[in-house]
Amino acid sequence: MGRKSDSRQHLQQAILDLMWETSYGTLTIDLICERAGVKKGSFYYFFNSKSELAAEAISWRWEAKKAKMDTLFSHTRTPLERLKLYFDDIRNTQLEALNTHGRILGCPNFSVGAEISGTAPELDKKLKRTFTDLLAYIESAIRDAQLVGDINVTDPAMSARCVLAFFEGVLTHAQVLNDPTLLDDIWPGTLQMLGVVSTSE
Numbered sequence: 001m002g003r004k005s006d007s008r009q010h011l012q013q014a015i016l017d018l019m020w021e022t023s024y025g026t027l028t029i030d031l032i033c034e035r036a037g038v039k040k041g042s043f044y045y046f047f048n049s050k051s052e053l054a055a056e057a058i059s060w061r062w063e064a065k066k067a068k069m070d071t072l073f074s075h076t077r078t079p080l081e082r083l084k085l086y087f088d089d090i091r092n093t094q095l096e097a098l099n100t101h102g103r104i105l106g107c108p109n110f111s112v113g114a115e116i117s118g119t120a121p122e123l124d125k126k127l128k129r130t131f132t133d134l135l136a137y138i139e140s141a142i143r144d145a146q147l148v149g150d151i152n153v154t155d156p157a158m159s160a161r162c163v164l165a166f167f168e169g170v171l172t173h174a175q176v177l178n179d180p181t182l183l184d185d186i187w188p189g190t191l192q193m194l195g196v197v198s199t200s201e
Contacts, residue, residue, distance in 0.1 A: 008046050010036040012057035015050070020108040021101060024054065024115050051120040058109065058123070062130045073137045079145035080196070083138065084187055087167065091183045094171070098180055106175030110168050135160055142194065152195030163190055 014036035018027050029050055033040050047053040072089060073082045090107075097105040113127045139160035145151045153159040167186055174182040 007036070007038045007042045010038055011043060011046065011053055012060050014038075015053050016057050016061055016108070019054065019112050020097075020105050024112045051123045054112070054120075055123040055126045058112075058126045058130065062126075062133065066133075069134075069137055073141060075144075078150075079141045079148065080150055080191075082141040083145075083163075083190065086137070087186045087190065090167075090171070091186065094174065094183055095180060098178075103178045104171075104175045104180060104183075106171045107168055110172065111175075131164075135164055138163055145194070150196065159194060162193060166190065166193060 011032060014032050015027065018032060018035055027050060029040060029043055032050070032053070033043050043053075047056070068089075069086075072085045077085070094104050094106075097103070109127050109130055113124070113131075116123060116127075118124050139157055142151065142153065142160050142163070143156040146153055146156055151159075166189060170182055170186050170189070174180060
């Protein structure tokens with residue numbers, strides 16, 4: 001298989017892929033090891049449980065994604081452009097999943113979070129951290145858009161929560177119906193929620 005350090009990363013990537021493609025509850029350690037190409041003994045060398053691996057993998061993925069998020073939400077862009085670029089990136093990811101797997105897969109973190117519903121504390125903690133961080137990016141863009149007069153909102157924090165809830169809801173709806181056209185609602189729906197004054201985005 002290679003070095004043990006490689007095995008750890010392979011296990012992280014395997015559980016991330018499997019949770020997105022199937023569900024957390026259906027995964028077994030044997031299945032994770034098979035996908036990772038890692039022996040079961042190596043799994044227990046690094047992790048005590050599936051939930052421990054999942055928690056570390058989610059944190060690992062989010063930390064790796066932050067550089068991309070910082071680019072998408074760079075203050076060199078207009079506030080609305082930041083939001084649109086992020087939503088476009090997610091839409092493209094879903095369309096890639098459709099081409100690869102034949103279906104929309106939705107938000108991996110939201111799906112796992114809804115599935116475990118607080119039954120795995122460490123995993124739940126990592127998921128909440130990713131949503132808190134994501135919400136901060138969205139709120140920052142909304143707050144800046146409010147300052148320059150591009151949107152009409154009175155409470156940027158609440159508006160950010162509403163936008164995130166709407167966004168996750170559309171992804172889940174598209175996943176359930178396996179309908180990629182629903183993804184086209186994300187941006188115009190967001191603009192409508194934010195009471196956009198005018199935009200060329």
